[in-house]
Amino acid sequence: MTQGGEKTIVVWAKFRPAAEDGGNPSCVSHVSPTSVQVAPQASALKTERRKAFVFNFDRTLDQSVTQEDVFEHGLPAVIDQAFLGRSVLVSTYGQTGSGKTYTMCGDLEPGGRDAGILPRAVQYCFDRSREVSIQVQMLEIYNEELRDLLCSDNPSPKRLQICNDRKFGTTVPGLHLAPASEASEALACIRQGIERRRTSETKVNKASSRSHVLCFLVLSDAVSGEVISRIGMCDLAGSERQNKTGTSGHKLKEGGSINRSLSALERVVSGIHDYQKQKQKGSMSHVNFRDSKLTRILQPFLSGRGSSVFILCVSALPGNAHETLNTMKFGQRLQGISQQPFVLQVAPASPMSGTHRRNLEAEFAAAGAGDRQKQERDQAFARLLARECAWSLLSFVLYSSLSGAFRALWS
Numbered sequence: 197m198t199q200g201g202e203k204t205i206v207v208w209a210k211f212r213p214a215a216e217d218g219g220n221p222s223c224v225s226h227v228s229p230t231s232v233q234v235a236p237q238a239s240a241l242k243t244e245r246r247k248a249f250v251f252n253f254d255r256t257l258d259q260s261v262t263q264e265d266v267f268e269h270g271l272p273a274v275i276d277q278a279f280l281g282r283s284v285l286v287s288t289y290g291q292t293g294s295g296k297t298y299t300m301c302g303d304l305e306p307g308g309r310d311a312g313i314l315p316r317a318v319q320y321c322f323d324r325s326r327e328v329s330i331q332v333q334m335l336e337i338y339n340e341e342l343r344d345l346l347c348s349d350n351p352s353p354k355r356l357q358i359c360n361d362r363k364f365g366t367t368v369p370g371l372h373l374a375p376a377s378e379a380s381e382a383l384a385c386i387r388q389g390i391e392r393r394r395t396s397e398t399k400v401n402k403a404s405s406r407s408h409v410l411c412f413l414v415l416s417d418a419v420s421g422e423v424i425s426r427i428g429m430c431d432l433a434g435s436e437r438q439n440k441t442g443t444s445g446h447k448l449k450e451g452g453s454i455n456r457s458l459s460a461l462e463r464v465v466s467g468i469h470d471y472q473k474q475k476q477k478g479s480m481s482h483v484n485f486r487d488s489k490l491t492r493i494l495q496p497f498l499s500g501r502g503s504s505v506f507i508l509c510v511s512a513l514p515g516n517a518h519e520t521l522n523t524m525k526f527g528q529r530l531q532g533i534s535q536q537p538f539v540l541q542v543a544p545a546s547p548m549s550g551t552h553r554r555n556l557e558a559e560f561a562a563a564g565a566g567d568r569q570k571q572e573r574d575q576a577f578a579r580l581l582a583r584e585c586a587w588s589l590l591s592f593v594l595y596s597s598l599s600g601a602f603r604a605l606w607s
């Protein structure tokens with residue numbers, strides 16, 4: 197997306213080395229600095245036989261790229277924007293086991309070879325400026341519920357809500373803000389948060405992330421305390437197929453929730469495409485960011501209010517051809533929306549979900565029951581009043597007629 201000529205969504209594709217493949221063929225046949233050719237074998241993909249697909253991105257990172265290269269080649273410039281007042285987001289995206297968490301977090305010690313984007317970004321921010329104070333927030337979206345990862349009263353989930361915010365688009369009020377005076381302090385806090393994150397073992401990943409995690413570095417003016425911007429770092433959970441992950445029970449439910457929120461993200465990205473096309477033709481459609489908590493939180497970064505870098509993580513084994521193509525297609529749509537300037541309208545709330553509707557119906561029924569009770573009370577009161585009035589009238593008539601009779605007798 198560009199605004200005044202400036203690109204606000206950048207898309208990179210990153211391929212993880214497949215240590216276990218022992219030189220097996222890959223479904224990615226060629227990688228140049230900005231393009232990727234995916235050539236799935238017929239056996240791996242029934243519907244799109246032997247067709248080669250070429251995808252163009254802002255940057256591609258082949259298997260030889262180190263964690264340091266990923267950060268140094270472009271991310272300091274993105275973070276610099278936050279120091280100038282523009283919020284930024286860096287997010288990983290891809291199938292489960294493709295290296296998203298390794299790329300975003302890796303080893304959380306900033307000096308190490310395996311340190312991911314998060315520890316490097318923290319170190320960079322603290323090295324860069326002493327005039328800005330930095331606070332940390334960490335949030336997890338688990339089964340469509342928000343959890344504060346820096347709040348010690350977890351695991352009882354704190355009910356957090358996403359609200360509209362004039363400055364940042366959307367925020368989560370009440371999320372714990374941990375102050376940090378140096379990088380090591382911020383990282384100690386982040387490590388605690390990461391430990392609270394839900395992970396489980398699946399067939400494709402020993403420590404599969406079962407939730408989306410967002411870490412925000414909130415930058416404020418050290419003198420006035422005014423918030424300048426936010427640097428968001430998001431490690432998404434990966435899309436997963438039950439036949440590959442071998443999950444059941446609550447892990448299957450988690451997988452379903454992850455897939456639903458990722459589908460909502462895909463629909464939002466497609467929706468932005470449609471929005472742009474229709475806007476060119478003079479008509480306009482809505483983009484439904486309210487379909488999931490993930491899309492609501494990412495809304496400012498997808499709708500041009502902040503800048504973002506999406507890193508598509510790919511595990512290029514032939515058996516992953518289907519997922520690789522899906523990831524590439526998603527990235528292509530993201531790349532597509534980064535070409536034209538636009539300002540999005542916020543969509544109205546999505547059609548009511550079944551549960552929400554049932555809750556409302558229950559509320560109405562309860563309200564109805566209340567009304568019926570009130571009606572019965574009113575009727576009983578009216579009956580009492582009528583009886584009282586009738587007695588008063590009768591007493592008055594009796595009294596008048598008796599006093600008249602006495603007066604007549606007396607006279």
Ligand code: ADP
Nearest residue numbers: 212213291292293294295296297298299401434
């Ligand atoms: P995801 O978060 O996408 O599900 P992970 O980041 O957890 O996947 O990666 C799965 C496994 O692969 C982890 O053990 C991780 O250390 C390893 N891994 C991923 N990418 C790389 C890489 N580029 N180099 C070395 N190991 C990697």
Ligand code: MG
Nearest residue numbers: 296297404405
């Ligand atoms: Mg992960």
